[in-house]
Amino acid sequence: MFNDCHPDIPHGPSVSAYDAPMAAAPPVTGAPAAPARTGLLVGFGLGAVIALCFGAYARVHDPSGESVVVLFFSGQIQLKVWLATVAFVLAVLQVLSAMWMYGKIDIGSGAPAWLGDAHKLMGTLAFLFTLPVAYHCLWSLGYTVDPTLDRVFVHSLFGCLFYGAFVSKVLVVRTENLPGWALPVAGAAVFTTLVVLWSTSSFWFFTTFDGAKF
Amino acid sequence: MNPLKTAVNVVQFFAAAAALAFVVLLFVNDPEKPAATGGGGAGGGVDGAAVFSQNCAGCHGADGSGISGPPLDDGIVVTNFPDIQDQIDVVTNGRGPMPSFGDRLSAEEIQAVVEYTRTL
DSSP states (O other): OOSOOOOOSSOOTTOOTTTOOSSOOOOOOSSOOHHHHHHHHHHHHHHHHHHHHHHHHHHHSOOOOOOOOOTTSSSHHHHHHHHHHHHHHHHHHHHHHHHHHTTSSOOTTSOOTTHHHHHHHHHHHHHHHHHHHHHIIIIIIOOOOOTTOHHHHHHHHHHHHHHHHHHHHHHHTTOTTOOTTHHHHHHHHHHHHHHHHHIIIIIHHHHHSSSSOO | OOHHHHHHHHHHHHHHHHHHHHHHHHHHOOOOOOOOOSSOSOOTTSOHHHHHHHHTHHHHOTTSSOSSSOOOTTTHHHHHOSSHHHHHHHHHHOBTTBOOOTTTSOHHHHHHHHHHHTTO
8 A cells, every 4th residue: 555556456476566557467377487576675674774773863862852833733743643644544545545456345337447546635735744743753743662651662662663554565565466465565564554653643642632623 | 838737736735845944944044042140030021922932832822731842731731830930940950751942942931931831
């Protein structure tokens, strides 16, 4: 998910999920071919490096503690929880659109031709909405390892993992000859980390404070 | 060209630019340095509420009721820090997840914001 695919399922030889048309191609079975192995290694490896870099920055950087931008919201946190919620909703829609394209949900006469582009658009927008949120978290708050602050610690950890998973997904989806498990795993990693992030921030905020106020 | 495909390309371009700006800003956007002080002491001329709103509300909430940082309202800080100097030391030097503000706020600003939190 996210900025990714035009997923034709399953993925055929020499066709990346990103560029492939909606028509189905034969699945790749057995061990992945060499380009896929390299692509997967680069994708998941670079994702791991990105996650580590985010964590390192958040730990080493002296948190500023300052607000960044509030726009028309009543405060910095309100802006963040709403932007994260928009990203979360877009991510849910993206998963549903992927399931539709993959034939996992049956809506009428199959996935329309425009669904792949809509899927990409939702993912890219979701990513855009997360950036101001992550910027304030990293620059202003930093990485919390205080064991008494479970929610904040989990949020910090998954915040770093999210962008690593995102980078992996963007790279993996462009890999040719993908094994059948690769794209669902990469997409699920992005979605799962975002769900944890949203649950430990926006959902917590909505249920702990004044509800859904702007 | 398919308008939806065009929209995807435009948004992806902005996403790439925003991601680049995101990384650059993480490193070039230094927190504001403290203004020159006249020797510290009471934060008489400084608006403690404004300093709180700009520097503390992000974690402690606009009304001090706490968000990712602990609540400061209902006299909690006065209870936890009977001596105001202890609270000033925490704000200045940080403690645990609480960042230090000694290099970002002047002594007057810290004094003012600490006094303000003791009224919440």
